Amino acid sequence: MGIMSFLREKMGVILVIVIGLALFAFVAGEVIHFGGSFFRGDANTIGVVADEKISVQEFNQRVEQNTEQYKQQSGQTSVSPQILGYVQENTWNQMISRSIITSQIAKLNITVGESETKSLISGNNPSPQIVQMFGNPQTGQLDRAQLNNVLSSVNAAKDGDPMKKQWQDFVAQIIESKKAEKYVALVTNGLYVNSLEATDDYEAKNKLANFQYVALDYASIPDNKVTVTDADYQEYYDAHKKLFVNKQELRSFKYVAVNGAASKEDSAAVKTQTEKLAQDFKASNNDSLFVQLNSDTKTPIVYRKKGQLDPALDSVMFSAAKGYVYGPYLSNGSYNIAKLIDSRVGPDSVKASHILISAQSAGGEEKAAAKIDSLKKLIQGGRSFDELAKLFSDDKQSGEKGGSLGTFGRGAMVPAFDEAVFNGSKGELKVVTTQFGVHLIRIEDQKGSAKVVKVAIVNKPIQPSEKTRSTAYSKAQTFLASVNNGDFDAEAKKEKLTVQQGTDVTGIAAGIPGLDNARDLVRWIFKSEVGDVSEQVFTAGDQYVVAQVSQVKPEGQLPLEAVKASILPVVRNKVKAKQLIEKMQGAVNGASSINQVAQKVGGKVTPAQNIVLANPVIPGVGVEYSVIGSVFGSQPKKVSKPVEGTSGVYAFVVDGFVKPAPLSNLVKQKQQLAQMALQRSQGQLFEALQDKANVKDYRAKFL
Template identity: 60%
Template structure:
C-alpha cells in the first residue's frame, strides 16, 4: 500500500494518458485519419481564414458560365485551368484586402452608403443599371420607382435579397477603393526622378566596342567546378525565389492510338452508314441514332460550316451526300437536309432566371411564365429585367443584347448566343414573348426586330471517331503494365533503356495544371505528383488521351528560395558563360585603346551611335542591359574593363554624349511617370499582400 501511495500520481498520469491516446486512435480510425490529414472541405487557409471548397466551386461555376456566355467557346482543359486560376486570384485578393481593410478600420458609413445609391452622384454601377437607353443619361426617377417597388408588399423576397446582396458587394468594393486610394495617394514623383526619366529616354551616346562571343569557346572545352556553381548561386540568390511549389516528373508512354486495322474497320462502318443515310427520310433521327456527336440540326449561313462542306453544300440540291471524309479525328458523312432563306439578323432582349436559385428548371420556367404574364399585362420589360434577371449586364440595358445571326454570332464579334436561344428567336414572330431553356438557365425572350435576308442550309452530319479497338488498347496497356511490374525506385532509367523506350520530362509543373505539353487532360497525373515523394514511382498506369503512361517524380521545388541543387540544371548555361568570360576577358588584357584590344583578341571594332539608356539594344545583337548601363556610367575616351554581357564579353570606349534640351515641363513628365505608377500600383499591392500572406493551399489535391 505504501508503494502504491508513493507512486499513485504517476500511475494516474499513465492511465489518463493511455485513455487519451485510445480516444485519439479511435477517432482516427472512425474518421479516416482526419486528425492528421487536411480537411477535405477546405480548399485553402489564408491568414487563418478558411476557404471552403463548396463556396469556391460555386464561384468557379459562375465564372465558367459567364465565360461560356461571353465567349461561346468550348471549355477545354486549358480554359478550365485559366478559369480556376482566375477564380483563385479573385478569392485570394478579396480575403487579403478584407484583412487589410479591417486592420485599418476602413468603413462606409450609413450616410455615405445612402449617397452611393440615391445621392446626386450615385455609384457608377447604380447609374449604369438605371440609365435611360434613349438618352444615355442616369434616370433617377426610374431608380426611385424601383426602390419604392422593393419596399412594397408586392416585391418578391428573392428580388429584395438580390438587391441586398448587390448593395453588400457595392459597399465592399467601395472599401477596397478607399484602401487603394490610401496607397496611391502616397505615390509621389519628385523633380529629380522626372529629370532622370527624361534623360534616360533622350540622352544619346556614341561609342565603339569589341566583343568576343561566348559561342566562340565550345561547351565541351569548359569544365565547371563546385566553386563556379557556388559563386554564381550566391551572387544571384535573390533570383531563385519560388512563388509556389513546383514539381517535375519523368515518364514513358505506350501508344494506344488507332492502328491501320482499326481505321479500316471504321471506314467499313461509315461506308455502310452512308448507304443507309442516302435512303433516310428523317435525317435528324438518323443523326441521333447513328452519330457519335448528336448535334441538333440547325440552319447555318455561308462561312459557318467547315470549308470543304461550305463550298459543297451551298451549291448543291437538297438530299446531296458528301463523304465519307476524315475531319477532326473522325470519319464523317454529310447530307444537305434543307435549304431556305431567313433573316440576316435578329435583335432580342431577355430576362435570365437561374434554376439553381429558383429551385430547379421547372420552377424557373414557372417564374418566367409569371413574369411573361406581367409584361403582357402592361409591365415594363426593362423594369422586370432589372428586378429579376441574373444577367446583370443586359438587365442594366433593359434586357437588350446585341443582334445576332442564324449561327448565334453577335454583331461586332461580342460572343455567341446559345443554340436554343438562337433557334427559338429565329422561329418566333416579331414582338413575341417566348420562354426558352439553355445551358445558361431559363430565358424570357422578346423578339424586337428581324432584318435582311440570307440563304441558309441545314446539314446533317454523322461522325464515327477513329478510335483504337479494344484489342489495340489491351496490347498497349499490357505492355505498360508489364513495364511497371519490372520497376523499382532504382532501375527506372535502366528499364527504359532496356525496353528501347523514350523518357520524357514534365518540368516545373504547378499544382493546378490540367494539361501539359503533349499531355492533355493530365489532371490525374498532376494530383499524383503532388502526393508523391521525390523518386516515387506511380503504382498504376495512367490513361492520358490515347497514351498509357508510367511516371516517376524527379524533383520537388518548394515555395521560397530554392537550393543550389534545385536550380543547378537551370543555371548551368549561365555558369558556363561566366567561366568562358574569364577566358575571353584575358584576351583583351594589356590593351590601352579599343583598336589594340580588338587586335589582341582577334575581334572587330564596331561603331554605334544614338543609343539611349531606356532602350539598351545594340544593333544586330540582343538587349545588353549591363553593357549599356556601364556605357552611360563611363567617361569619354577611356577604354573600359571587360564587361560580361548577355551574348559575350565586351570592351568599349565612349566617343561622347549628346544631351537633350533642358526639361521644359517637369510637371508633365511627373504626371506621365505617376500615371505608370498608378496603373501598376493595384497589381503590385496585391502581389505584396500575397507574398506576405500565410497561405495553406490545397488546390493541388482537391481540384
C-alpha cells in the same frame, strides 16, 4: 416587371460583385503563387492567411458559384478541366485577396458611415457598382427612376424577404469596396515624384548614344571546353540567392508514355463504318432522326450560306441536287457524311426584336412559355410590342430598346433563333425556345438574297479501338512490372521507350506539356517521395503513363543542389566570361582605337546608333543592360574596359551623345511618372501584404 424579377436578372452582376469582391479590383490580374508542403495543414483547411483558416467547404462553395457564373456568361452547360482549373485559381486569388485586405482594413479601423453609404447609393456621385447595376445601356448614365423603384420595393419589403437579403448583401459589398478604396488611398497619397526624378526619366528616354563595339560571344568557346567547378556554382548562387526562393512546392518527375491513340487500322474501321452509314443515309426518309441516332456530334440542321460549311462541303453542296450524299470525308479527326436536305434563296440579313422570358425568372420552362403566350395575345390584341419588351423582357439590353436586336446576318444567333427569323416573313410573330429561355420574336425586316442550303451531317470521330487501348495499356503495365525490380532509365531503354521529363510541376496542375488531364498523376506525385515509381499505370488523354518522382523543391530558400541543373548554362557563361575578359583586356591594353582592339582579338567593329538608356537593346544582339549602362557612364573617344554582357564580353568606344531638347513641361512629366508609380504601387502593395500574411496553400490535398 416585379422587383424580384429585376433582381434575378441582375444576379449575374451581383454574383460578380459578391464573389469577385469589387473592393479588391486594384489587385485584379495579380496571380498568387504561394504554396505549402502537401503534408501540412489539417483535414478541413485548404489554405491559411496569417492566422485565418480557409475551409475546403467554403472554397468549394465559391468555386461552384463562380463555375455557375461562367456557365451563365458563356452559355455552356459544362466546363472542361482547363476551365475548371482557371475558375479554381481565380477563386483562390479572390479569397486570399479578401482575407488580406479585410484584415488590414480592420487593423486601421477604416469605416464608412451611414450618410456616406446613402451617398454611395443615391447621391450625386454613386458607387460604380450602382451605376453598373442601374445604368442605361445607351448612355452609360445612372437610371435613377429604376434605382428609386428598387429602393421603394426594398423599403416596403418585410424582414426575411429574400429580396431584402439580396439588397443588403449588395450594399455590404459596396461598403467594403469603399473601405478598400480608402485603404489604398492611405498608401498611394504618399507617392511623390520630384523634379530630379522627372528630369532623369526624360533624359533616359531621349538622350541618344552612338558608339562602336567589339564582342567576343560566349558561343565562341565550345561548352565541352569549359570546366564548371563547385566554387563557380557557389559564387553564382551566393550572388543571386533571392532568385531561388520557392513560393510554393514544386516537383519534377521522369516518365514513359505509351501512345494509345487511334491506329491506322482504327481509322480504316471508322471509315468503313461511315461508308455503310452513307448508303443508309441516302435511303433515309427522316434525316433529322437519322442524325440523332447515328451522329456522335449533333450538328444543327439549319440553312447556311456559302462560307459557313466545312470547305469540303462548301465546294459541292451549292451546286448539288436535293438528296445528294457526300462522303465519307475526313475533317478535324472525324469521318463525316453529309446530305443536302434543301436549298433555297433566302435573305442575307434580318432585323428583329424579341421578348425573352427565362425559365429561371418564370419558375420553369412551362411557365415561361405560358407567359410568352399571354404576351403574344396581348400584342395581337393591340398592345405595344416595344412597351411590353421594356416591362417584361429578361434581356434588359434589348428590352430598353423595345426588344430591338438590330440587323444581323446568318449565324449571329443560336440555330433555333436563326431558323425562325430567316425562314419567317416580315411582320410575323414567332415563339422559339433556346437555352436562354422562351422568345417571342417579331421579324421587322429581311434584306438581300442569297442561295442557302440545309445540310444534315453525320459525324464519326476516329477513336482508338478496345484492342489498341488494351495493347498500349499492356505495354505500359509490362514496363511498370519490370521497372519495379530495376533501373527506370535502363528498363525504358530495354523496352525501347523514351524517358521524358515533367519539370517543376505545381500541386494543383491539371496537366503538363504533352500530358492532358493528368490530375490523378500529379496528385500521386505530391503524395510520393523522391525515387518512388508509380504503383499503377496512369491514363492521361490517349497516353498510358508510368512515372518516377525525381526531385522535390520545397517551399522557401532552395539549396544549391536543387538548382544546379537549371543554373548550369548561366554559370558556364560566367566561366567563359572570365576567359574572354582576360583576352579582351589583353587587346585593350595599349590600344588607342576600337579597331586595334578588334584586330587583336580577331573580331570586327560594329556601330550602334541612337541608343537610349531606357531601352538598352543593341540592334541585332538583344538586351544588354550592363553594356548600355556602361556606355552612358563613359567618356567619348575612350576605349572602354571589358564589360561582361548577357551574350558575350564587350569593349566599346562612345562616338558621342545627342542631348535632347530641354524639358518643356516638367509638371506633365512628373504627372506621368506619378501615374506610373501609382499603377505599380497597387500591385507592389499587395505583394508586400502577401509576404507578411505568410499564405499557406494546401490545395494539392483536395483538388
